[in-house]
Amino acid sequence: MYYEYSEAIKYIPSHRILAINRGEKEEFLKVKVEKPEEKILAYIERDVIKGETQFTRYAKRDYIRFIQKANRTIN
Numbered sequence: 001m002y003y004e005y006s007e008a009i010k011y012i013p014s015h016r017i018l019a020i021n022r023g024e025k026e027e028f029l030k031v032k033v034e035k036p037e038e039k040i041l042a043y044i045e046r047d048v049i050k051g052e053t054q055f056t057r058y059a060k061r062d063y064i065r066f067i068q069k070a071n072r073t074i075n
Contacts, residue, residue: 009033040067 012020023029044059045052
């Protein structure tokens with residue numbers, strides 16, 4: 001029933017997040033966070049860096065280096 005359950009993070013109520021965290025801690029659940037990588041990079045480029053600049057390639061590199069690495073340790 002819940003084998004492949006998915007829900008957008010922004011809609012998960014706080015009590016369910018606590019239950020998910022407990023389920024992971026007790027090794028009953030395995031949680032995976034899927035993210036739209038291209039949308040994230042476009043957001044960084046558009047709203048954080050404000051267009052194509054010398055920092056764009058560093059932002060992409062650092063996103064890959066830090067965010068994806070952090071995501072691997074969470075999963």
